Amino acid sequence: MDADHLSTLIRRINSSYLELSALMTDPAGMDFDRIRPEFERLEEAAAHKGYIDAAFAYAADRAGAGKYVGAVHPVEYLTRALGLSRAEARSRLQRGEALFAPPKPPPQPEGPAEDEAEEQRRRAAETERLHREHQAQRQARDAARKAASAEKQTMITRELAHLNAHCEPSYQQLLALALAEAQHRGLEDLRTWLRGRIREANRRGRTPEGRKDPFAAARKRRLSIGAQDADGGAHVSMYLDAAGLATLQAALAPGRRPGVNASVPAEEDQRPMPARLVDQLMVVVAAYLSSDSAQTRQGVGSVAVSMTAAELKGLEAADRFPATTGHLLGPGDILRLGAARYDLGVLHDDHGRVLHLGRTRRSASLAQRLALFAQELCCTRPGCTVGAGEADIHHIRSWLAGGGTDIENLTILCRSHHSANRDRRDGAGGLGHMDKDPETGRTGWCPPGGGQLEFNDTEFQQHSAGAKIRRHRGKEDPVSGRPSAG
Structure with a gap:
């Protein structure tokens, strides 16, 4: 590939888009009948970007592009360098693999062939x-280059x-076949086909x-949980x-x-059937979480909620508090979980740091995990919002290099x-x-070339008790993460 020619083309495209956006400052004053055919042509031209995106994602995967943002996986490069959502990054990588990766050999039979002729x-x-x-x-590849929009390609994948x-x-x-059909079918018609x-x-x-x-369905089993909406x-x-279906149906049947x-008699129960099934599922899940297995789970599978003592005293219905699962819960949600007033207390200093809990084995103790949740809430890598319940506990100075399992040497990483x-x-x-920042004690990421630590300042991380205490005490500059001048 001629890199100079590629650079020229991209500069030309960027310049054209800037000129076009300048022309669109007053769309109400435009003659729609005159511009309509041109914008239909623009949409056809934009369809080629779906193919280009997939090709670039495949190249990023092959090059191990995660290394350019201090990561391993190409998803991290696409999300951080290109500003994509993780879903869009994964979609582009899947499309790139489907279009450009060498096809995999067909599945092999189980056991040896009956005879040589059968093997041949x-x-x-x-x-x-x-x-x-x-x-x-x-x-x-030919069909994707010609007409299949990125939206159609994503749906097909x-x-x-x-x-x-x-x-x-x-x-x-x-x-x-699907990409060929995409040339003359609308999105929904293509999906049905x-x-x-x-x-x-x-x-x-x-x-x-x-x-x-016989195991085709079992191989496809999956469960996915979407992001919280405005209602939580x-x-x-x-x-x-x-x-699995039979087991689930049997467990839900009583509900x-x-x-x-x-909480009302049967004759007054106005809940629709879908709501009754959800309520029964929650009863089944709660029974598991409260069973004796909790003794051996060491906190895994438990829901912990973080709030300060001041917040607890001034509790309001609109307040939201972070949980180890990575979700924000309101007071009503916490009550339905059956949380007590004070299940566990974690003591912070005026920097928001959790006080020393002592050295343990290589694996962090349950108390240390809860302390880190209270202090950090989620993965401490900049820009990450994976909650503590789905993340690992990391030794800042590695165990093999002599790092102890002390709270000062631990952090949360997805x-x-x-x-x-x-x-x-x-x-x-x-x-x-x-x-660790030597002044604040806060955990940050040091780039591969060295330099100033970078901190996780996402909106979700700001819900952590440690961040709340730092803001309350005025100890931290919101940009640098270091103590403020005042």
Whole structure:
């Protein structure tokens, strides 16, 4: 690729967009009939960016682009350098892999072939299928370059995730067909068309032994929890195999009856059926969390809420407090969880730091985990909002280098940022490391080339008790994270 030519093209595109935006300062005064055809052409031209985005994401993956932002995974590069959401970053990487990564060989049969002739037949079939995969991928790339918008490509990638491992036609073949159809179908029509083809492909699919895959549904089991909305709730979706469905239905069945899990008599229970099922699910989950297994979970699977003593005394209905799960809970939510007035106290100094709790084993104790939650709330890597309940406890000075399991030497890091921490502190691989600010005691990230620590100042992290105390005491500059001049 000619990098100079690429640079010229991008500068030209950027200049054109700036000129175009300047022309649009007064859209009300424009002759719509005259500009309409041109903007339809602009939309057609913009459709090519979906292909370009996927190609660049694949190149970023191949280059290990996470190293350019002090991380390991290319998702981190796409989110931090390009400002994408994690969902969009993952979508581009998936599309890039589908369009450019060498197709994978078909699944292998379980056990040896019955005879040599059968083995030769199987190998010939593998070779033929792999050839079809390569051909389909080339067709998919051509179709993606021509007309498939980024929105259509994202939808196709999302829908193809429902394919079984042994589907027929294969993933690559269906991708090529879908991208070809995208040239003359609208988004919703394309989605309906593709879902029908996916159902048929899964129905026709057979294992290399020629049998229907009995574990196809189990391989696709999943559960996802969306982000909280303005009311504090979130959408939850899941896919279960038949056994999972039966188990869930049996567990929810008692909650279908009026009056069950309700504070009113059956005849006064006006809850719709979906709400009754949710209430029953919460009863099932609460029973597990309150069972004897809590003794062995060491706090994992428990919900802890952080608030200061002053906040507790002046509690108002609109207040929101962070939990270890990474969610914000209101007073009503906390009451429904059955939280006591003071389940655990964590003592802070006037910098918001948790006081020393003593040295333990290599793994942090439950008390230390709760203390770090109270102090830091979430992953301390700048820009991250993964809650303490889904993160690891990291030794700032590594255990192998003699670092102790003391509260001063511990911090919260999510799995992604934990793997991107360079314990040797030499900046190798473009990776930085976590360290303590000697003045404030706050944990920050040191870039691979050294320099001033960078702190996590996300809106979510500002809900931590440590941040609240620092703000209240006026001990910290909101930008640098260092003590203020006053």
